Amino acid sequence: MTTARRMSASVAAPEGVGIEVAEQFADATQQRHAAQLGMWAWLLTELLLFAGLFLCAAVLHVTHPAAVARAARHLKVWIGAANTAVLICSSLTMTGAITASRHGWRRWMLRCLLATAALGTLFLLLKGFEYYQDYLEHMTPFLDRPYALAGEPATRLYIDLYFLTTALHALHLTTGVAILLGMTWIARKPRFLHRHQNWIEVYGLYWHFIDLIWIMVFTLIYVVPR
Amino acid sequence: MSTSERAFRDPAPAPATIGRPPDYLHESHTLRSWFLTTDHKRIALLYLAAITAFFVVGAIAAGLIRLSLVVPNGEIFTNDTYNKIFTVHGVVMVWFFLIPSIPATFGNFLIPLMIGARDLAFPRLNLLSWYIFVGGALFTLADLIIGGVDTGWTFYAPFSTTFSNTYVIPALIGVIIVGFSSILTGLNFVVTIHAMRAPGMTWFRMPIFVWTHYATSLIFLLATPVITIALILLLMERAFGIGVFDPALGGDPVLFEHLFWFYSHPAVYIMVLPGMGVISEIVPAFAQKRIFGYRFIAYATIGLASITFVVWGHHMFVNGIGTGAAVVFSVLSFAVAVPSAVKVYNWTATIYKGRIRLQTPMLYAMGYIGLFVLGGLTGLFLATLAIDEHVHGTYFVVAHFHYIMVGGTMLAFLGGLHFWWPKFTGRLYPEAWGRISAFLIFIGFNVTFFPQFLLGYLGMPRRYHDYPPEFQLLNILSSAGATILAAGYLFPMVYLIWSLWFGERASANPWGARGLEWTTPSPPPAHNFARQPIVDFEPYAYPDPPADDDGAAHVG
Amino acid sequence: MSAPDTEPSLGGLLRHMRVAVAAFAALLVGLGAIVVLGVVAPSSASSVIMLVLLAAMVATVLLFSMEVPQEPPLTRFFSGLGFAWVAILVGMTLLDYFTR
Numbered sequence: 001m002t003t004a005r006r007m008s009a010s011v012a013a014p015e016g017v018g019i020e021v022a023e024q025f026a027d028a029t030q031q032r033h034a035a036q037l038g039m040w041a042w043l044l045t046e047l048l049l050f051a052g053l054f055l056c057a058a059v060l061h062v063t064h065p066a067a068v069a070r071a072a073r074h075l076k077v078w079i080g081a082a083n084t085a086v087l088i089c090s091s092l093t094m095t096g097a098i099t100a101s102r103h104g105w106r107r108w109m110l111r112c113l114l115a116t117a118a119l120g121t122l123f124l125l126l127k128g129f130e131y132y133q134d135y136l137e138h139m140t141p142f143l144d145r146p147y148a149l150a151g152e153p154a155t156r157l158y159i160d161l162y163f164l165t166t167a168l169h170a171l172h173l174t175t176g177v178a179i180l181l182g183m184t185w186i187a188r189k190p191r192f193l194h195r196h197q198n199w200i201e202v203y204g205l206y207w208h209f210i211d212l213i214w215i216m217v218f219t220l221i222y223v224v225p226r
Numbered sequence: 227m228s229t230s231e232r233a234f235r236d237p238a239p240a241p242a243t244i245g246r247p248p249d250y251l252h253e254s255h256t257l258r259s260w261f262l263t264t265d266h267k268r269i270a271l272l273y274l275a276a277i278t279a280f281f282v283v284g285a286i287a288a289g290l291i292r293l294s295l296v297v298p299n300g301e302i303f304t305n306d307t308y309n310k311i312f313t314v315h316g317v318v319m320v321w322f323f324l325i326p327s328i329p330a331t332f333g334n335f336l337i338p339l340m341i342g343a344r345d346l347a348f349p350r351l352n353l354l355s356w357y358i359f360v361g362g363a364l365f366t367l368a369d370l371i372i373g374g375v376d377t378g379w380t381f382y383a384p385f386s387t388t389f390s391n392t393y394v395i396p397a398l399i400g401v402i403i404v405g406f407s408s409i410l411t412g413l414n415f416v417v418t419i420h421a422m423r424a425p426g427m428t429w430f431r432m433p434i435f436v437w438t439h440y441a442t443s444l445i446f447l448l449a450t451p452v453i454t455i456a457l458i459l460l461l462m463e464r465a466f467g468i469g470v471f472d473p474a475l476g477g478d479p480v481l482f483e484h485l486f487w488f489y490s491h492p493a494v495y496i497m498v499l500p501g502m503g504v505i506s507e508i509v510p511a512f513a514q515k516r517i518f519g520y521r522f523i524a525y526a527t528i529g530l531a532s533i534t535f536v537v538w539g540h541h542m543f544v545n546g547i548g549t550g551a552a553v554v555f556s557v558l559s560f561a562v563a564v565p566s567a568v569k570v571y572n573w574t575a576t577i578y579k580g581r582i583r584l585q586t587p588m589l590y591a592m593g594y595i596g597l598f599v600l601g602g603l604t605g606l607f608l609a610t611l612a613i614d615e616h617v618h619g620t621y622f623v624v625a626h627f628h629y630i631m632v633g634g635t636m637l638a639f640l641g642g643l644h645f646w647w648p649k650f651t652g653r654l655y656p657e658a659w660g661r662i663s664a665f666l667i668f669i670g671f672n673v674t675f676f677p678q679f680l681l682g683y684l685g686m687p688r689r690y691h692d693y694p695p696e697f698q699l700l701n702i703l704s705s706a707g708a709t710i711l712a713a714g715y716l717f718p719m720v721y722l723i724w725s726l727w728f729g730e731r732a733s734a735n736p737w738g739a740r741g742l743e744w745t746t747p748s749p750p751p752a753h754n755f756a757r758q759p760i761v762d763f764e765p766y767a768y769p770d771p772p773a774d775d776d777g778a779a780h781v782g
Numbered sequence: 783m784s785a786p787d788t789e790p791s792l793g794g795l796l797r798h799m800r801v802a803v804a805a806f807a808a809l810l811v812g813l814g815a816i817v818v819l820g821v822v823a824p825s826s827a828s829s830v831i832m833l834v835l836l837a838a839m840v841a842t843v844l845l846f847s848m849e850v851p852q853e854p855p856l857t858r859f860f861s862g863l864g865f866a867w868v869a870i871l872v873g874m875t876l877l878d879y880f881t882r
Contacts, residue, residue, distance in 0.1 A: 024345035024422075026758075033854065034347040034421040040857050041413045044864040045451040051868040052455035052485055055875055056470050059481050062879050067476075081817050088809045091847050095802040096795060103798070105789045142467045154476035160468045164459065208847045212840060215809075219836040223820035224829050420856060448867050484875045535870055539878065548881030551874070 017104045020195040032198050039202045043209045046172075050213050053165045054220055060158050061225055067154035072225040074139055074148070075162060079130040080222045083123050087211045090119035094207045101200040104193055109200065113184045116207065120177040127170050158225075165217055172210050179203065249652065249749040264349035265752060270335035271650070272356050273326060278719075280322040280363060287315035289712060291691075292674075292705040300692035308691045309376035310392070316379030317370060321401055322363040324635055325493060328500035329446075330359070330411055332642050333439045335650065337415060339743035339750065340433050342424025342759040347417040351410050359407035366400025369393050378689065380490070383471040383482040387463040398461045405454045408496075412446025415439055424742070426761035430521065433741050433765050437524045438503030441531035445492045445499075448535070453489035456482060480545055487538035495534045497631060499527060501638030502569055505591050508645050509573050510766045511739035512588035513580025517766045519572040526565035533562050540609050544618045552611060559609035566602050570595060585737075586660030590641030593668045597633025601626060604679065622682025628675045640667070640718060647722065648732030652749040655729060659721045666714035673707025740767050805846035812839040 018028065025031040061068050097112035134140055138148040141156040142163075149155040183199060186192060250267045253259075260268060290311045294302045303311065334352065338345055346352050369375065373393030377386045386394050419440050423432070460482065463469025471477045510517045517523065539547060539555030573595055582588070604626040607613045617623065647655050677700040682688075686697050693701070735744040740763075746755050796803060812835050819828045819835075844850045850861050 024343070024347065024349060030421055034417050036853070037420055037857060037860070038348060038413055038417045040853075040860045041416050041447055042409075044447050044860055045409050045413075047451075047864040048448060048867060048871075049451035049455050051871055052452050052459075054868075055485070055872050056459070056481060058872060058876060059478065059879060060470065062876065063478060064476055077817075077821050081813065081821075084813050085810065088806060088813065091809075091843070092799075092802060092806040095799060095847060099798050099802070100795060105795070107789050108795050153474070156475050157470045157472070157477050160462075161470050163468060164462060168458075205848055208843055211847075212843045215813075215839050215843070216836065219816055219820075219832060219839075223816055224832055226820055226824065448863070452871065480878075481875075484878065488871055488875075535867065536874060539874070546882070547878045550881030551878035554874075554877060 014102075014104045017102065017193050017197050018195070019198050032201075035198055035202050036205070039205045043205065046209060046213065050165070050168070050216070053161065053168070054216070056161055057158075057165075057221055057225070060154075060161065064154040064157070067152050068158045068225045070152065071149065071155040071158040071162075072222065074137070074159075075222050076130045076133055077222050077226075079126055079133070080218050083126050083130075084215060084218045086119050086123045086126065087214050090116050090123070091208055091211045093119065094204050098200055098204045101193060101197050106187075106190070106193060109193075110184060110188060113180060113187065113200075117177050117180045117184065120173055120180065124170060124173060124177070127166065162221055165221055169210070169214055169217055172213070176207060176210055180207070247751060249747065250752045251652070251749050253752050262353070264345070264353055266334050266338055266346050266349065266352060267650075267750065267754075269352050269356055270331050270333075273330040273334060273359070276356070276360050276363070277323050277327055277331065280318050280367070283367065284315055284318035284323055285712065285715065287311050287318065289708065291315060292708040294691045295693075295701045296698075296705050298693050298695045298698045298701075300690075303691070305691070306374075306376060309378075309689070310370070310374035312689060313375045313378055314370045317366065317375070317397065317401070319631075320379050320493075321404055322359075322367070324497040324631055325408060326359060326411070327497070327635065327639050328504060328642065329415070329439060329442055329496070330356075332435075332504065332646065333415060333442075333500060334411075336646065336743055337418060337436060337439055338422070339649075339746065339754055340436050340741055341419065341422060341427050342742050342755065342761060343418060343422035344753050344755075346414045347422055348414050352414055355407040355410035355414070358410070359404055362400045362403030362407065365403070366397050369396035369400065380486065381457070381460060382486075383460060383463070383479040384473055387460055387469060387471060395461060395465055398457050398464075402454055402457050402461070405450050405457075408446045409450050412443035412450070415443040416447065419443075424759050424761055427742075428761075430524070431761055431763075431765050433503075434506035434517065434520070434523050434527070435500075435503035437527045438499040438506070441527045442496050442499045445496050445531055445534070449489040449492040449496075452485055453493075456485035456489070459485075480542065480547065483542050483545060484538070487541045488535070491538040491541065492531075492534045494627075494630065495530055497635045499530065501594070501635045502527070504638040504642035504645070505573060505594050506569075507739070507741070508587045508591040508641055509576050510768060511645070511737050512583050512585060512591070513577050514583075514738065514768050515576055515580035516768050516770075517572065518575035518578075519568075520765060522568055523572050526568040529565040530562065533558065533565065537562060537609075540614070543611055543614045556609055556611050560606065562609075563602065563606060566598075570599055570602075584661075585657060586655070586664050587641045587645035587737075589661060589664040589668075590637045590644065593664065594634060594637040594641065597629050597637065597668075597671070601629030601633055604629065617682055619687055620682035621678040621686045621688055624688050625675045625678035625682060628678070632675070633671055637667070637671075640664075643718070643722070645737070646743075647725070648736045649743060649748050649750070651726055651729075652732055653725045653729030654732050654736060655718075655725045656721050659717060663714050663717035663721075666710055666717065670707050670710030670712075670714050674704050674711055675707070677701070677704045677707075740765070801846050805842050808842050809839055812842070 019031060021028050021031055025034065093112045093115040097109050097116065100106075100108035100112060135143075138146050139159060140163075141147040141150075141159055147156065149159075180203070183203060186196075187200070250265055260272070263269060263272075290303075291308075294300065294308055294311070296302075300308065334346070337343075373396070375390070375392045375394055375397045377390055377392070377394060377397075381394070381398065386398075419432075419436060459469055459471065463471060469477070471479050471482050473479060506517060506523060537555055537559040539551055540559045543552050543556075573591075577592075604622070608617065608623065608626060644655055644660055647653070681697055681700050681704075684697070686693055732748045734747050736748070737744075742759055742761070743750075745759065790797075816832050816835050819825075819832050844861055848861075850858055853861075
């Protein structure tokens, strides 16, 4: 079962699925391994990047528990939950694209990639709507307008952290959707899977990881401190 | 006998220029072929040019600092100007010289050669990281010089977020950008060392240089993102008022220091470990002896890289962190001494009863070992809570880290530059001038920085140029040493450039050293090796010295 | 647009993705549980349970969506290394705040 799913392991790949070996590599296996490892190393840095923000949340939680709880109850937890569900769906469609690419099913791959991009865009639209709601409820302390919790200055720190964390995640997702659309544009060519199947694999890791980070953001920033 | 083995035993003289296949330097000559190259060797030279330029800027700032400190009442510069000058020195030397120095130049050039690869795993990414580095660093440098920043290289909140009236925002942006260059370089090295080793190049056949760069790259990957986010938080707080450190709202600036030192303490090892790798190559080559305790050095390298992540609190003993945490950080900091000492003992044991040749690289290496010991031992003073209370924020700290950074990294950099200069350029440097400059730097360095230990112990605080008159004598001594040091730096810049045209041509292996990089011609061809090397020999396979009674020379 | 003969129906594609579909369902269940515990019916033990659930969801994504067990040992090591380092960062910083 696992070996059959692992088409990328260079054994038993169907006709017309493969990669073009760049000159610095000895063979395709080495190139796949390097690309995969490179993406994991990058994801390591992404995890540590967000860990700094989670650390700030934990410290605020320890130093100002009441203010953090009060601020967290003003976050739009249902929009956050819906967005989590959207990203979980997009992870499934991304896996669909990877599976299809391993079997050389180009049309399914393209459909799944587009579906993933659409779900990512839906996430961003919901996120924008959430920010707009925050604006209407005077929960944007850094803007030049009254702040709903002005009586408790420490709540401001947590709200600021919420905006920074979600905005940084949204930046990652925006970049992700842009790369995804660019890759889909290239992948529409018939011979794409002959040459660059591992792009889909490597990109899939990134997408799943952005999903993973959001699950952590939702739980740690929206729900736990309430 | 394998190809590489034969190359060691019979280092064929380089064929005449005519009819010789073009090497990486002479393959093409256009500007485009340099600035759009993906050859790791050319990118290494691009880095070398860039960091040398930044070093000159940082050194000029250092000269101005020493000039100002010649008189006690701070009348040469205004306070603001002095603050801006030491910020230029700190930011440029730490972020734009020391951190990329050895990894981005020697690491870039030598890792593929040492493990028998054609290039790094991601050559275009490698070029991109050079552009990111130069772009970010020039941006910051322009800001530091035209506008000026007075926060020091540490950008502590809330001074940097709220109170400083200087141009902090562009400096932060530039430093954040340069961080991505580090991350990409580290990523490239990790993947290359894992995935691109030649057949037969097992982990324990890799030179220590490669081990130390592997450890350094892991630090790049694990620590740099944390400084990125910490600086982004500062930037957002200063630029838009979106932040978490503002004490007026109940925020804790010490949290910034935690994030900052979670990167910046390991960053010390980003600067030190590659230097240790260089020394581990030079010492066996000039003692003509197997390195002593190869595996212990390799393990100590990984040990140092790991321990360095759990000691950052020793920079924060006097800022109000919890007593329990301070004790834990202090005890863990002592542990750093163990792997450091393992390395020093192993280098010393390698020299013992070796056939020592005191050429320039070896002079630098021996200087390094001595100064690193002094810097390391004074580090133990600072790890001790009670003593740190007394000397924290004084010139004692300044002297300590300059013994590590200049006495360590800078000497290793210069030693490595002389050692591999023939490989980089195909030319030999003038040996006599090399030795003179090595002595000048060693003497100048100690005259500059040893008085600072005394000054710090007597209580002279860092970052002030207005000091009590009784400190003037030691300060003048220190400034006088700085002029000797400056002369020592100028010599290599002149004679190395001179040697590019007039130096004697180098053979493939002018030092009789071991390692794959010495089996390929100097300078190497564009793809490094004429044929894929197959590694069937141990690292540092120097011939055993003649047996003697106690047999000590055979260990290792 | 009709797929060529070689391409399967949606059911055929999903048949090759059984693990992924199961992981998808598990993640939705985990999300639901977190929302119930944290928003609908919070209790004093909620935080701990939610953190355990979060860890389980993270493990699900790593093990099944990102297929860590099928990667070479080194990649598995990398994926664990990151979380170990996050633990160092958070743990040692909080040590300071708890001992002040």
